[in-house]
Amino acid sequence: MxxxxxKIYRYQIPMDSQVVLRNRFLKQxxxxxxxxxxxxxxxWGEIAPLPEFSQETIEQAQQxxxxxxxxxxxxxxxxxxxxxxxxxxxxxFGLSCALTEMQGQLTEQGNFKTAPLCxxxxxxxxxxxxxxxxxxxxxxxxxxxxxxxxxxxxxMFLEAVPDLKLRLDANxxxxxxxxAMFAKYVKPEHRSRIQFIEEPCKTPADSxxxxxxxxIAIAWDETVREADFQVTAQPHLAAIVIKPTLxxxxxxxxxxxxxxxxxxxIAVISSSIESSFGLTQLARIAQQYTPNTTPGxxxxxxxxxxxxxxxxxxxxxxxxLDSEYFSEVAI
Numbered sequence: 167m168x169x170x171x172x173k174i175y176r177y178q179i180p181m182d183s184q185v186v187l188r189n190r191f192l193k194q195x196x197x198x199x200x201x202x203x204x205x206x207x208x209x210w211g212e213i214a215p216l217p218e219f220s221q222e223t224i225e226q227a228q229q230x231x232x233x234x235x236x237x238x239x240x241x242x243x244x245x246x247x248x249x250x251x252x253x254x255x256x257x258x259f260g261l262s263c264a265l266t267e268m269q270g271q272l273t274e275q276g277n278f279k280t281a282p283l284c285x286x287x288x289x290x291x292x293x294x295x296x297x298x299x300x301x302x303x304x305x306x307x308x309x310x311x312x313x314x315x316x317x318x319x320x321x322m323f324l325e326a327v328p329d330l331k332l333r334l335d336a337n338x339x340x341x342x343x344x345x346a347m348f349a350k351y352v353k354p355e356h357r358s359r360i361q362f363i364e365e366p367c368k369t370p371a372d373s374x375x376x377x378x379x380x381x382i383a384i385a386w387d388e389t390v391r392e393a394d395f396q397v398t399a400q401p402h403l404a405a406i407v408i409k410p411t412l413x414x415x416x417x418x419x420x421x422x423x424x425x426x427x428x429x430x431x432i433a434v435i436s437s438s439i440e441s442s443f444g445l446t447q448l449a450r451i452a453q454q455y456t457p458n459t460t461p462g463x464x465x466x467x468x469x470x471x472x473x474x475x476x477x478x479x480x481x482x483x484x485x486x487l488d489s490e491y492f493s494e495v496a497i
Contacts (some may be wrong), residue, residue: 168204168205168242169204169205170202170203170204170238170239170242171202171203171239172200172201172202172203172235172238172239172497173200173201173494173495173497174198174199174200174201174228174231174232174235174494174495174497175198175199175200175201175487175492175493175494175495176196176197176198176224176228176492176493176494176495177195177196177197177198177199177441177473177491177492178194178195178196178491179194179195179441179469179470179471179473179485179491180193180194180469180470180471181193181194181195181468181469181470182467182468182469182470185439185468187216187217187218187219188218188219189218190217190218192217192439195214195439195441195469196214196224197212197213197214197215197224197440197441197444198212198213198214198224198227198228198231198260198495199211199212199213199443199473199474199487199492200212200213200231200235200260200261200264201264202235202238202261202264202265202268203268204268207268207269207270208267208268209263209264209265209266209267209268209269210263210264210267210443210447211259211260211261211262211263211264211265211267211447212260212263212440212441212443212444212447213227213228213231213256213257213259213260213261214256214260214411214438214439214440214441214444215227215254215256215411216256216411216412216438216439219412219438220254220255220256220411220412220438221254221255222254222255222256222257226254227254227256227257228495230253230254230257231257231260231261232495232497234248234250234253234257234261235261235497236497250262250414250415250417251415253414253415255391255410255411255412255413255414256411256412258414258415258418259410259411259413259414259415259416259419260411261415262415262416262417263416263447263451266416267447272447272450272451272454273450273453273454274450275450275453276446276449276450276452276453276478277449277450277452277453277456277457277460277461278449278463278477278478279298279299279300279460279461280298280460280461280463280464281303281304281305281333281460281462281464282294282295282298282304282305282464283304283305283306283307283464284304284305284306284319284323284332289326291304291323291327292326292327295327295330300460301329301331301460302327302329302330302331303330303331303332303333303361303460304323304330304331304332304333305332305333305334305335305462305464306319306320306323306332306333306334306335307334307335308320308334308335308336308339308348308363309335309336309337309339309340310339313340313344313345313347313348314347314348314350314351316334316348316351317347317348317349317350317351317352318351320332320334320348320351320352320356320360321351321352321353321356324352324353324356324359324360325353325356330359331359331360331361332359332360332361333360333361333362333363333364333385333462334360334362334363334364334366335363335364335365335387336363336364336365336366336367337364337365337387337388338365338366338367338368338369338373338388339368340366340367340368340376341367341368341372342367342372342375342376345366345367345372345373345376346376346379346380348366349376349379349380349382352382354381357380357381357382358381360382360383361383361404361405361432362383362384362385362404362405362432363382363383363384363385364384364385364386364387364407365384365385365386365387365388365389366382366384370386370389374400374401374402374403377401377402377403378401378402381402382402383402383403383404383405384402384403384404385403385404385405385406385407385432385434386403386405386406386407387406387407387409387436390406390407390408390413390422391409391412391413397422397425397426397428397429397431398429399429399430399431403431404431404432405426405431405432405433405434406422406426406431406432406433406434407434407436407462408422408423408433408434408435408436409436409437409438410435410438410448410451411438411440411444412438416451419435419451419455420455423455423456432459433455433456433459434456434459434460434461434462435448435451435452435455435456435459435461435462435463436461436462436463437462437463437464437465439465439468440465441469441472441473442466442469442472442473442474442475442476442477442480442482442484443472443473443474443475445463445465445466445477446475446476446477447475448461448463449461449463449477466480466482467482469482470482471483471484471485471491472484472485473485473491473492474486474487
């Protein structure tokens with residue numbers, strides 16, 4: 167009988183001081199790296215609940231991970247496959263990645279294309295996009311300031327870069343009136359180059375009405391994580407955004423991707439501010455299951471260091487398991 171073993175490492179990485187999640191600053195990112203081994207085969211996964219968004223804390227995730235791994239080890243003698251369905255989303259995702267990697271079922275190639283975040287200068291964005299292969303896609307966070315300002319900025323970028331497609335993320339922050347104000351400042355001829363706005367309004371019904379009124383495509387993000395969510399094609403719905411750390415196991419994410427593609431929708435693999443380790447794994451998942459779609463993984467620069475696995479061409483220092491950022495979890 168093949169022997170099983172596992173280790174858990176807890177990390178803490180300092181963040182850029184300007185990172186705000188909902189109503190709090192995120193000063194450091196906490197997470198776990200899990201290593202599982204079965205004979206000569208090993209696999210790794212990252213478990214990193216996102217404060218303000220995940221239902222579970224890092225302490226709860228760590229405790230559940232320990233319990234699941236102990237049960238997994240004991241299940242060996244019964245030749246039993248242990249379910250991840252009852253686990254917290256971050257735990258289910260990280261452990262499923264480790265199992266999939268151990269079984270050699272996760273591609274080594276990654277989809278490292280990024281949709282850079284726009285801030286204010288179209289010329290700077292143009293220089294960055296010019297170096298990227300393929301279609302020019304950028305992202306703007308909206309809903310933090312006045313809706314008319316957001317509309318003006320989006321329109322400015324679309325005017326300045328004629329082959330640009332924009333993804334906007336509103337996080338359900340607009341009332342219907344504010345959403346209409348945004349659209350008022352985007353010229354009708356530019357609206358088709360907004361690939362989608364993620365959840366523009368506070369309710370899905372209002373978001374769908376906004377899309378019908380303006381012709382601007384939308385995407386589901388928070389809605390994807392609701393318990394009764396079903397992937398269903400609807401007028402002006404272009405995409406679903408899948409944040410695996412918040413959604414659950416890799417198997418669940420793949421089911422959502424397949425359902426989206428069957429309905430003619432784009433499926434976008436997106437970050438929950440994982441470390442470079444988690445981001446490279448998300449890039450591999452994106453390559454395997456959504457190879458023709460630019461994923462939403464442009465969050466590494468929010469951190470001060472990388473962990474164990476490096477993102478291509480990043481200039482951030484790389485920290486190994488024996489560095490000050492890690493401690494091994496006693497089991």
